[in-house]
Amino acid sequence: MKPIAKKLPIAIAIALTASLATGYCVLATNARNQAQAAEPIAAPAGPAVDIATPVSAQINEYQTYSGKLEAVDVVDVRPLVSGIITAVHFKDGAQVKRGDPLFTIDTRLYQAAVDQAQADVAGAGARSAYARTDAARARRLLSQNAMAQRDLDAALQQELTASADLKAAQARLQTARVNLDYCHVVAPVSGKVSRAELTLGNVVAAGANAPMLTRIVSISPIYAAFEVDEQTYVRFLGQPHEKPVNVALGLANETAFARQGAVDSIDNQLNGNSGTIRVRARFDNPQGLLVPGMYAHVKVSAGQQRQALLINDAAVGTDQDRKYVMVVDAQGRVHHREVALGDLYEGLRIVDSGLDAKDQIIVSGMQRVHADEDVTARVVTMDVQPENLSARR
Numbered sequence: 001m002k003p004i005a006k007k008l009p010i011a012i013a014i015a016l017t018a019s020l021a022t023g024y025c026v027l028a029t030n031a032r033n034q035a036q037a038a039e040p041i042a043a044p045a046g047p048a049v050d051i052a053t054p055v056s057a058q059i060n061e062y063q064t065y066s067g068k069l070e071a072v073d074v075v076d077v078r079p080l081v082s083g084i085i086t087a088v089h090f091k092d093g094a095q096v097k098r099g100d101p102l103f104t105i106d107t108r109l110y111q112a113a114v115d116q117a118q119a120d121v122a123g124a125g126a127r128s129a130y131a132r133t134d135a136a137r138a139r140r141l142l143s144q145n146a147m148a149q150r151d152l153d154a155a156l157q158q159e160l161t162a163s164a165d166l167k168a169a170q171a172r173l174q175t176a177r178v179n180l181d182y183c184h185v186v187a188p189v190s191g192k193v194s195r196a197e198l199t200l201g202n203v204v205a206a207g208a209n210a211p212m213l214t215r216i217v218s219i220s221p222i223y224a225a226f227e228v229d230e231q232t233y234v235r236f237l238g239q240p241h242e243k244p245v246n247v248a249l250g251l252a253n254e255t256a257f258a259r260q261g262a263v264d265s266i267d268n269q270l271n272g273n274s275g276t277i278r279v280r281a282r283f284d285n286p287q288g289l290l291v292p293g294m295y296a297h298v299k300v301s302a303g304q305q306r307q308a309l310l311i312n313d314a315a316v317g318t319d320q321d322r323k324y325v326m327v328v329d330a331q332g333r334v335h336h337r338e339v340a341l342g343d344l345y346e347g348l349r350i351v352d353s354g355l356d357a358k359d360q361i362i363v364s365g366m367q368r369v370h371a372d373e374d375v376t377a378r379v380v381t382m383d384v385q386p387e388n389l390s391a392r393r
Helices: 002-038 108-143 149-182 230-237
Strands: 048-052 055-059 062-071 074-077 083-088 101-105 184-186 191-193 214-217 222-229 246-251 259-266 276-283 295-301 306-311 317-319 322-328 334-345 348-353 361-364 376-379
Touching: 062 230, 108 149, 149 184, 222 230, 222 295, 230 259, 230 276, 230 295, 246 276, 306 334
Parallel strands: 048 376
Antiparallel strands: 048 361, 055 306, 062 222, 062 295, 074 214, 083 101, 101 184, 191 214, 222 276, 246 259, 246 295, 259 276, 306 348, 317 322, 322 334, 322 361, 334 348
């Protein structure tokens, strides 16, 4: 029994030690839980968005239209006399000036007609001179009572007839000379000539149904014709202008409008079917790079600058027929704002009303937020290209 008595105090001491350790662990855990409960819980961050202020700028509004280039002068060259083509004086597609020779038609018959008309004029002139002298003689004789009045009247009649015959002969001579000149077909305008439709040795006939010899189109200046809608006409072209309305032109494969011109003419009535009016602008084309028939883009300017706010189209939302943007205030809260929008200008949308120049609007990430919601905003610039905004990575 003595060994058991010796081990009992040791067991009691071990049990007390374990009990104290367990109690300490429980107290430490409770203290740690109470400390964590006392700490504030951090609110989760709002959706990430990019915000930017509208661009404030002086703008000159414009509209862009598709147009077609047209020559100022287009001439179908046709023969005015009949005959055989004896010469072609140009190369297909060449540049010609007004008065340059194009074709020659056989001149022999027309030269003979001129010679005959000249002979007729000479004979008629001689008869007219004789009749005039005879009439003067008759007047003297009548004053001396050496001739009857009837004989004087006959002499005067012969003088008038001879004078008329002379004028008729001179007219025939003029006609013969014109026909001879028509044998030499020259360029009526300066421009670019097409190919020769009839060549050396072909017989041509004059008249309304005469075959076309070639065609000439003027190159500089050149027209750009396009159709303008009624609203643009009222805003840009319908008002009186002290100076011509400026327009710019770019070809179908160009993005810039490098060529400058001015409105040359506006049609006198609106097309009721299409609701447009035909406009024609004039452009200089000294190097001949613009060719009639080419398609082009024409930018029509309003001519008067005004202050405006510009935003990216990516920042605009649509609610049925209303446009809106999402504005972030200084506390990072989102607000819904209706806006009235205008046309595009240099890639940005004109804001007619609804925004202030200091407003911070969401330009990327708008689909992830709602009104009266807090967001995490990053300030960026109002960029024309939405793919450059960080929220669109």
